[in-house]
Amino acid sequence: MKTTMMMLLPISLLSLAQAQTANTTYNLLIGTYTSAGKSDGIYVYTFNSETGEFSYKAQVAGIKNPSYLAIARDGKHVYAVSEVGEGNINAYSFDALSGKLVFINSVSSGGDGPCYVSVDDKNKYVFAGNYDGGSLSAIPIKADGSLSDQIQAIQHEGKSVKSNQDKPHVHATVLSKDNRYLFVPDLGTDKVNIYLVDLTKPQPLTPASPAFASVTPGGGPRHFTFHPNNKFAYLIQEMTGVVTVFDYKDGKLTAKQSISMPSSGFNGDIDAADIHVSPDGKFLYGSLRGDINELVICSIDKKGELTYAGRQSTLGKTPRNFVIDPTGNFLLVANQNSDNIIIFKRDQKTGLLTNTGKKITVGVPVCLKFVAVN
Secondary structure, eight states: OHHHHHHHHHHHHHHHHHHHHHHHEEEEEEEEOOTTSSOOEEEEEEEETTTOOEEEEEEEESOSOOOOEEEOTTSSEEEEEEOSSEEEEEEEEEETTTTEEEEEEEEEEEEESEEEEEEOTTSOEEEEEETTTTEEEEEEBOTTSOBOSOOEEEEOOOOOSSGGGSSOOBOOOEEOTTSSEEEEEETTTTEEEEEEEOTTSSSOEEEEEEEEEEOOTTOOEEEEEEOTTSSEEEEEETTTOEEEEEEEETTEEEEEEEEEOSOTTOOSOOOEEEEEEOTTSSEEEEEEOTTTOEEEEEEEOTTSOEEEEEEEEOSSSOEEEEEEOTTSSEEEEEEGGGTEEEEEEEOTTTOOEEEEEEEEEOSSEEEEEEEEOO
16 A cells, blocks of 8 residues: 555645646747748747746748738637738648648638738637738638648628728627627728628628628728727727727627727827737727837726726837737737847736736747647
């Protein structure tokens, strides 16, 4: 009996250590612009969500401008845009333990300049947004994770009031949490287009009813996100820096609040970019590029409405994308034109950010995604 107990104790301790590692260690995937000659593709780092420490793990080259990434729900496949003229979507297998990405295949994105990609929870379709072409596409996923070229392409029409709104510019393809609806902000038309999704059909997208939600002309809808409770949604508008708050239910958006992210009286270039809600649903963050280079922080009340809480310099230029780690302890911001990713500690009570002094140096970082190691 004593011998058995001595053998079991180390195994129990090992299991506990493995469980702790699984809960605190993540893969950080970084998409970049390669056209500047400063980066080679997609980078993988290990990130510790307790300490904020990181280490280089792997990378994959040979893809032009993998500026946005989507991760399959099981973490075994990664889909990356190739943001070039006639764009592509690229499929990779992903080994979470080693961080190794292996190219599978590439298909057309259905339009020019793809800047966003998402994947449904059942790994049936990839949804791509083409900024330059003003279109979106639904791309079937095969059983091995590869992409079919039998895509459904949808071309948007229309324009709005500003010079860069003379045609559609699709900027995101965001699925509802139940995968029944796809929300497509269009910077050029000042609309969030809404599609019904039927993953069992070869042409899975049809216009919902209503088919869109409009914003004030000249806003430029860019990125869109849901609250964790799925009752509210938030849209950041590139040209004005306004965040619009929606009530959400069964594919329908009802606008109820708009809040301006730039400081009062600011007259420079705003160029708002990304938007995320903290895992606990208590705070919203938005990034402003242009002449500002800040993260703006808002608290979220029980109605989903926003109150300004603070702002934080991104300590770099052009915060194109940022991410909050799954535990909510850290926020990482990709400063595209400073070639670095700054790591901030989050105060989960106030939502405010503190510079940890840690940064990851990567050429022209654009997109950040976390993937569990185990």
